[in-house]
Amino acid sequence: MTALRATHIRLGHSVGDDLRRAWTRLRPSRPLDVALSTILILLFYRLHQEYNLPTLSTVMHFTTNFITDAWRLPGVILPGFLFITFLALAAFLVYKAVYNRYFHPLSRYPGPFWGSVTDLYKFYAINSIPTEGLKLHQEHGPLIRLAPNLLSFCDPRLLPDIYHARADKTPFYSSWLFGNAVGMFQTLDNREHARKSKIVAPCCSMKTLKKFEKTIDERIAELCDRIKQRSTAHEAVDFSEYVRWWLADVYSHIAYGEPLGCVARGHDVNGLIDAIQSAYSMVGTVAVLPWLFIPLIKNALLKKLVVPYLKASKGIKKLTDNYENMMVKRSTEPHLKFRPCLFDSLLIPNPSRESLSPSEIAAEHILFTSAALDGLAAFISPFIDHVTQNPSIYRTLMAEITDFERRGALSGPVVSHAETTALPYFMACISECLRFESPAQTILPRYVSAGGLVYDGEVIPAGTEMAASPYIIHRSRAVFGEDADTFRPERWLEDQERSARMERYGMWWGYGTRQCTGKYLAQMQMQKLCLEILRRFEVKAKDPERRFVHKRWAVGMFWEQEMMFRGREMGKY
Numbered sequence: 001m002t003a004l005r006a007t008h009i010r011l012g013h014s015v016g017d018d019l020r021r022a023w024t025r026l027r028p029s030r031p032l033d034v035a036l037s038t039i040l041i042l043l044f045y046r047l048h049q050e051y052n053l054p055t056l057s058t059v060m061h062f063t064t065n066f067i068t069d070a071w072r073l074p075g076v077i078l079p080g081f082l083f084i085t086f087l088a089l090a091a092f093l094v095y096k097a098v099y100n101r102y103f104h105p106l107s108r109y110p111g112p113f114w115g116s117v118t119d120l121y122k123f124y125a126i127n128s129i130p131t132e133g134l135k136l137h138q139e140h141g142p143l144i145r146l147a148p149n150l151l152s153f154c155d156p157r158l159l160p161d162i163y164h165a166r167a168d169k170t171p172f173y174s175s176w177l178f179g180n181a182v183g184m185f186q187t188l189d190n191r192e193h194a195r196k197s198k199i200v201a202p203c204c205s206m207k208t209l210k211k212f213e214k215t216i217d218e219r220i221a222e223l224c225d226r227i228k229q230r231s232t233a234h235e236a237v238d239f240s241e242y243v244r245w246w247l248a249d250v251y252s253h254i255a256y257g258e259p260l261g262c263v264a265r266g267h268d269v270n271g272l273i274d275a276i277q278s279a280y281s282m283v284g285t286v287a288v289l290p291w292l293f294i295p296l297i298k299n300a301l302l303k304k305l306v307v308p309y310l311k312a313s314k315g316i317k318k319l320t321d322n323y324e325n326m327m328v329k330r331s332t333e334p335h336l337k338f339r340p341c342l343f344d345s346l347l348i349p350n351p352s353r354e355s356l357s358p359s360e361i362a363a364e365h366i367l368f369t370s371a372a373l374d375g376l377a378a379f380i381s382p383f384i385d386h387v388t389q390n391p392s393i394y395r396t397l398m399a400e401i402t403d404f405e406r407r408g409a410l411s412g413p414v415v416s417h418a419e420t421t422a423l424p425y426f427m428a429c430i431s432e433c434l435r436f437e438s439p440a441q442t443i444l445p446r447y448v449s450a451g452g453l454v455y456d457g458e459v460i461p462a463g464t465e466m467a468a469s470p471y472i473i474h475r476s477r478a479v480f481g482e483d484a485d486t487f488r489p490e491r492w493l494e495d496q497e498r499s500a501r502m503e504r505y506g507m508w509w510g511y512g513t514r515q516c517t518g519k520y521l522a523q524m525q526m527q528k529l530c531l532e533i534l535r536r537f538e539v540k541a542k543d544p545e546r547r548f549v550h551k552r553w554a555v556g557m558f559w560e561q562e563m564m565f566r567g568r569e570m571g572k573y
């Protein structure tokens with residue numbers, strides 16, 4: 001709250017300073033500003049002439065007339081009221097836009113015009129940041145203003161100052177609020193997050209996850225069998241779709257004791273994947289206009305009237321239903337009752353620590369279901385594409401895998417997670433794909449904490465939203481090299497000191513204390529699956545000219561990745 005209240009602190013600037021600064025900004029080198037301001041002034045002049053409404057007293061006069069004449073002129077009252085409301089709203093918006101553009105404490109920072117006047121620019125920025133944001137940073141430098149109170153930064157040295165343990169998230173994250181509780185990811189307050197993380201994070205440590213490695217093996221073996229069936233029939237496989245089905249199955253198996261059955265049945269069982277993807281529209285909207293949408297969806301009556309008709313909320317409902325059905329199944333079906341599952345420890349009361357409420361546990365499950373699918377799908381699809389489409393990378397990688405097979409260093413039926421980490425070139429490809437693709441690629445905003453932040457001699461006030469996009473940070477030439485725009489795994493093998501620096505400033509798992517909780521689960525799944533696919537099959541794009549459909553949402557989305565697989569003989573080497 002302190003951070004929020006501090007948003008409008010002016011840092012000792014006087015009105016005179018502001019006016020002078022605004023005046024210096026209106027110079028002919030900014031023709032777009034001058035043109036827009038002129039249009040605005042002309043528009044107001046026209047309104048003034050047309051409706052003869054030059055002063056506040058005239059507006060008051062109209063208002064009182066409308067009210068007193070109400071009983072006589074019912075046909076006029078509504079249009080009149082609407083007109084005045086419209087006028088008041090327009091005046092407020094213009095005032096806000098002018099304030100944001102010229103008098104806001106962040107007005108000195110460069111950036112897109114619309115970002116400097118309205119929060120609505122976030123609608124565009126949320127998905128365009130990896131491409132447009134990168135260009136803006138190249139043009140304007142390390143800090144750009146994406147919305148009146150939001151600065152995007154691309155200087156990796158700022159990461160520890162922004163993503164520190166006491167930093168609060170901003171309402172940008174307040175999406176998916178249809179339930180009564182929020183998961184860790186959407187928890188804004190750092191203390192509240194620490195409370196939840198203390199309880200949930202131990203479920204996701206590498207040591208705990210070891211017990212699910214055999215479960216992952218079972219699912220990998222099933223997927224590879226399916227792909228093999230298709231490959232013997234010389235049929236192309238939509239790999240991106242199979243990956244999503246596989247991820248839904250693995251998560252369900254680990255979290256509830258049995259797979260959903262997507263890979264076996266060859267479709268999105270219960271429409272769960274569609275449900276997750278449909279929720280994105282709401283995520284985007286709530287993230288951009290939290291002040292409008294959060295009260296709306298939290299209001300009991302509106303929630304009843306509006307929310308059931310939104311496609312996104314149907315998606316969330318499906319996720320919740322899936323969670324509830326699976327929990328009922330677990331408690332009633334004997335073969336599931338004693339199978340160990342991911343969040344078992346959350347359900348057992350433990351006097352030595354706090355517990356999560358049932359709705360908080362449900363929120364974590366729903367969050368994990370969607371994170372487990374999106375983040376990993378955004379990694380596995382492009383990984384297989386990068387390493388198989390580049391002949392030199394593919395040759396080097398396959399030579400390494402063959403060499404390890406020959407030496408008996410890859411066990412079966414599925415390679416172990418520990419074994420995957422021993423292949424240096426394979427691991428360099430993993431790091432390079434995390435860097436280059438950055439599955440979570442949108443901006444990840446935090447409030448500047450009390451006391452503000454000094455950067456380049458300038459004070460950025462407390463309460464400012466500061467955000468970095470992993471995709472942009474990973475293009476820093478100072479950290480990742482002059483060829484940061486190229487996919488080149490070798491960069492991870494050339495110089496130990498540089499590799500350590502790249503690790504230190506990499507934010508593929510996020511940065512600081514609020515890094516990805518599913519990191520170890522993700523690593524285990526992606527390294528084992530990718531290596532096993534490459535080890536068992538020769539992989540080619542069906543049409544190298546049209547390899548997939550790609551959309552940059554908050555995470556990268558891949559569809560229609562048609563690939564041809566041909567069985568390799570394992571153990572031949």
Ligand code: HEM
Pocket residue numbers: 184185186197367368369371372373375376379438439440444507508509510511513514515516517518519521522
């Ligand atoms: C390649 C795969 C993945 C990538 C690149 C990834 C990336 C990220 C990133 C960048 C964040 C931080 C976002 C922020 O600062 O706001 C994050 C948070 C999170 N991720 Fe992942 N993720 C992946 C897979 C997973 C998986 C498989 C799970 C769980 C099954 C998961 C669960 C979470 C959770 C719970 C958070 C919130 C952490 C918190 O706020 O404390 N992620 N992830």
